[in-house]
Amino acid sequence: MVTSKIILITLFAFASYANADNKVVCYYDSTSNLRTGQGKFDLSFLEPALQFCTHLVYGYAGINPDNFKMVPLNEQFDVTKENYRHLTDLKRRFPGLRVLLSVGGGSDVSGEDSEKNLIYRTVLESVDHRLAFINSAKDIIKHYGFDGLDLAWEFPENKPKKIRSSFKQFWVGIKHKIVGESVLDEQAAEHKEQFTALVREVRNSFRHDGLLLTLSVLPNVNSTVYYDPRQIAPHVDFVTLHAYDFYTPERNPKEADYPAPIYDLIDRKVDENGDYQVRYWLQQGCPNNKLVFGIPTYGRAWKMDEDSGLTGVPPLPIDGPAEAGPYTNEAGLLSYPEICTKIATPNEIKAGYLGKLRKVNDPTKRYGTYAFRLPKDDKEGIWVAFEDPDTAGQKASYVKAKGLGGIAIVDITLDDFRGLCTGDKYPLLRAAKFRL
Numbered sequence: 379m380v381t382s383k384i385i386l387i388t389l390f391a392f393a394s395y396a397n398a399d400n401k402v403v404c405y406y407d408s409t410s411n412l413r414t415g416q417g418k419f420d421l422s423f424l425e426p427a428l429q430f431c432t433h434l435v436y437g438y439a440g441i442n443p444d445n446f447k448m449v450p451l452n453e454q455f456d457v458t459k460e461n462y463r464h465l466t467d468l469k470r471r472f473p474g475l476r477v478l479l480s481v482g483g484g485s486d487v488s489g490e491d492s493e494k495n496l497i498y499r500t501v502l503e504s505v506d507h508r509l510a511f512i513n514s515a516k517d518i519i520k521h522y523g524f525d526g527l528d529l530a531w532e533f534p535e536n537k538p539k540k541i542r543s544s545f546k547q548f549w550v551g552i553k554h555k556i557v558g559e560s561v562l563d564e565q566a567a568e569h570k571e572q573f574t575a576l577v578r579e580v581r582n583s584f585r586h587d588g589l590l591l592t593l594s595v596l597p598n599v600n601s602t603v604y605y606d607p608r609q610i611a612p613h614v615d616f617v618t619l620h621a622y623d624f625y626t627p628e629r630n631p632k633e634a635d636y637p638a639p640i641y642d643l644i645d646r647k648v649d650e651n652g653d654y655q656v657r658y659w660l661q662q663g664c665p666n667n668k669l670v671f672g673i674p675t676y677g678r679a680w681k682m683d684e685d686s687g688l689t690g691v692p693p694l695p696i697d698g699p700a701e702a703g704p705y706t707n708e709a710g711l712l713s714y715p716e717i718c719t720k721i722a723t724p725n726e727i728k729a730g731y732l733g734k735l736r737k738v739n740d741p742t743k744r745y746g747t748y749a750f751r752l753p754k755d756d757k758e759g760i761w762v763a764f765e766d767p768d769t770a771g772q773k774a775s776y777v778k779a780k781g782l783g784g785i786a787i788v789d790i791t792l793d794d795f796r797g798l799c800t801g802d803k804y805p806l807l808r809a810a811k812f813r814l
């Protein structure tokens with residue numbers, strides 16, 4: 379009896395220690411600096427977030443297609459205006475914080491080929507290219523005092539789900555002739571092996587300086603095709619699964635659905651949910667504590683029309699991306715503050731919504747939240763699925779239940795960094811952190 383009590387206490391102590399060890403990885407995309415008005419983000423907004431973050435991942439660097447060297451994508455901002463230096467200086471005030479520089483991330487369009495990310499495969503294809511990349515990356519990391527490198531490698535994305543309609547069929551037919559239907563990358567198997575080699579080589583190069591190496595698995599990149607978890611995991615500090623954007627207005631302009639469900643839904647593809655991605659990495663030999671689960675801070679927004687029906691229940695036929703929001707200025711994407719300010723309050727609901735959105739919560743805690751407004755008079759219809767503090771917290775609880783290594787907030791510049799929703803700054807980051 380006494381022994382079992384001691385064991386229980388020991389287990390409990392161990393469990394709380396493990397929790398304290400959880401990572402909170404905060405992504406910071408520098409293109410937020412180019413937004414205007416309330417959306418514009420600069421370093422002065424960063425500090426209230428950093429009390430919650432264990433790692434700051436700054437993006438994005440790119441690859442020079444001529445010599446395969448890693449380069450700042452925004453030289454003016456990162457180097458001339460010294461944003462790199464200002465970032466790593468933050469470690470003086472936040473001594474536990476680790477600051478990493480990320481390369482790729484879907485932001486690098488430097489390849490001249492119409493396939494913007496071809497350069498990421500070309501780098502892999504020869505030892506010399508990989509060496510040029512690794513040496514240049516290490517130079518930048520060390521020169522500016524970063525703690526390590528995050529590889530957000532730009533592999534080709536899965537093809538989006540096809541919707542059967544005569545119009546769509548016509549285009550699919552044309553495309554078929556040009557690029558082929560399902561073969562995205564004929565050398566995928568080679569690229570997978572070469573990427574493993576790259577990871578091993580970066581680790582060897584970094585070992586002496588104790589630099590960190592992490593991976594970001596980007597949305598819609600098929601892990602089965604490009605990642606070998608068993609071979610990779612021993613060489614990386616952690617892997618962040620960007621397990622969202624399974625549905626986007628760009629990829630799925632005719633049908634809206636949950637963009638970032640935790641679990642699978644009836645009648646959907648089995649791999650379009652976070653849990654599937656996590657299980658793949660675990661089953662293939664990645665240790666739990668090296669897996670980090672990405673939580674988006676934005677919503678995917680489509681335009682509802684007469685064919686969308688009245689219930690808002692997804693999946694639903696839809697008419698392309700919704701108009702850009704006032705802060706982010708990107709069609710089909712709304713930051714959390716752009717959404718929260720559109721949701722009807724109880725008083726507005728009583729008064730008949732007044733053009734605001736009706737929010738629909740998810741009592742199952744498995745799929746996510748959405749909000750919508752039917753098209754009416756001069757007001758446009760809109761359907762947006764997004765994270766709120768509740769769903770972000772549910773994802774953190776999932777991470778805890780699975781014993782994973784932590785959460786990533788992607789990206790903190792689209793969270794409510796000004797406190798426009800309720801006065802609290804960074805409500806999604808906060809809610810997720812406190813549920814870990």
Ligand SMILES: *[C@@H]1O[C@H](CO)[C@@H](O)[C@H](O)[C@H]1NC(C)=O
Binds near residue numbers: 537603
């Ligand atoms: C990912 O790749 C595997 C193996 O090639 C394939 O079976 C699966 O359908 C792919 N998933 C998607 C979403 O394309």
